[in-house]
Ligand code: SF4
C-alpha cells in the first residue's frame with residue numbers, strides 16, 4: 001500500500017495501519033529508539049543547577065534523576081531520539097546537542 005492510499009476509517013484497528021507508523025501504547029521500551037538519533041545531548045555538570053527541566057520536558061522520559069548526592073539528570077542514550085527539547089528548555093544552557101559520529 002502506498003502512502004497516497006492510506007485513509008483512516010472508524011472501523012480500522014491499530015493493527016490495520018500499514019508498517020511505517022508507530023502504533024500501540026507502551027511499546028517504546030521494546031525498541032532502542034536511540035538508533036534514530038543524529039545528535040546527542042551532552043551535559044556540562046559544572047553549570048547544571050539540578051532544576052529538573054530536562055527531566056520534565058523530555059518527551060520520551062529518558063532522563064533519570066541521579067539523586068541529591070549526584071545532583072544531575074542522566075540521559076539514557078538507548079532511547080534518546082535527539083530531538084533537542086532538553087537543550088532548548090534548559091535554563092542554564094548547559095546541554096549541548098552534539099552531532100553523532102557515523
Ligand atoms: S534543565 Fe539544565 S540546569 Fe536543569 S537539571 Fe537539566 S541540565 Fe541541569
Ligand code: SF4
Pocket residue numbers: 040041057058059060061062063075079080081082083084085086087
Ligand atoms: S534530545 Fe530529546 S529525547 Fe533526547 S533527552 Fe533531550 S529531550 Fe529527551
